[in-house]
Amino acid sequence: MRVGVLCSGGDSPGMNAAIRGATLRGVDVHGFEMVGFVDGWRGFRDGETVPLDRPAVRGLSGVGGVFLGTSRVAPFSSVLDEVDFDAFRARVADYGLDAFMLIGGNGTQTVASILHDHGVQVIGLPKTIDNDLGGTDYTFGFDTAVSIASEAIDRLRTTGDSHRRCMVLEVMGRDAGWIALHAGMAGGAQAILVPEFPESLEQVCEWVTSVRDRGRSAMVVVAEGFRLAGADHAVTRDGLDGFGRPRLGGVAEQLAPLIEAGTGIETRATVLGHVQRGGAPTAFDRVLATRTGIAAADAVLRGEWGTLAGLRGDRIELVPLAEAVGRLKTVPEDRYAEVRLNFG
């Protein structure tokens, strides 16, 4: 059995641990031959590969980023209806591959599902700091991003308190508010603004003012995909991402002067950015990623194609890819309601 490993989408702490887990199980236990593609589909297109074996993954469990590289380079050069899947399968055969392990978020696993539907033997490994992928309770990288964001909240709080300022922290997450919700809860934020539930500026200002009236300084956590009630799209930056989508970001910088004008309270914005994706994974993410890699190698051995190695409770289960990518996993209303009652 010859298995190709490929990462796509943004990097996510734990990816190295997942590749290590899959390689140790796949090569040493099951006797597979394994190969990694450099920089995702770019390496597949350009023929850039590295052999994966025990020495190649030595010491990687706690290392951030991903040594193979990742990218948003598209797997197909045409729109889906026009993709030549015979040519794609022929390319897979050129590499001598029997199977693919695809490490990525909802976009990557959508590609995995499409490939499975067209006869490519694939297993998905769910990663993303956004935690927006179905079929798994948590994706590795999320816990690390939340830890970094909650540390940022703790730090912003002390300077905010010293100056009696309102501090607004923008975190990532694309169209899902998971990082904002969990980091905001961990840091005791007085308002958490998520893409799933727009709020009016008046309401945000009311929360900030009530915090001041209690003699405290407000900490507002905002997800990059949040929009004020009535706005028809999220705030974007110039340029497109590698897949041609608008880049999210900038909502904190837009909100801060509006809050200051609406409350009379000096307000500052911080955009956490890629810091929340960098550095060493937490122990939780290392364990989750390693177990995901092990489960994926076992799934290859059993030929459980078209599945994703997802965390369900305390177990890694193989979930049909189609089920996992059917819809984005966003913050449900009850999770938002339980924190919103205490805002302000």
Ligand SMILES: Nc1ncnc2c1ncn2[C@@H]1O[C@H](COP(=O)(O)OP(=O)(O)OP(=O)(O)O)[C@@H](O)[C@H]1O
């Ligand atoms: N529907 C699709 N059809 C074809 N290719 C897709 C599709 N969705 C995603 N892709 C490809 O997969 C890549 C990875 O997807 P995406 O950029 O959404 O990241 P992801 O896997 O969701 O990870 P993350 O959200 O953590 O960055 C895209 O950049 C694009 O090349």
Ligand SMILES: O=P(O)(O)OC[C@H]1O[C@](O)(CO)[C@@H](O)[C@@H]1O
């Ligand atoms: O690394 P890039 O291409 O700037 O992408 C940033 C995006 O990737 C993520 O970090 C992961 O999907 C999102 O939270 C964010 O919107």
Ligand SMILES: [Mg+2]
């Ligand atoms: Mg995604």
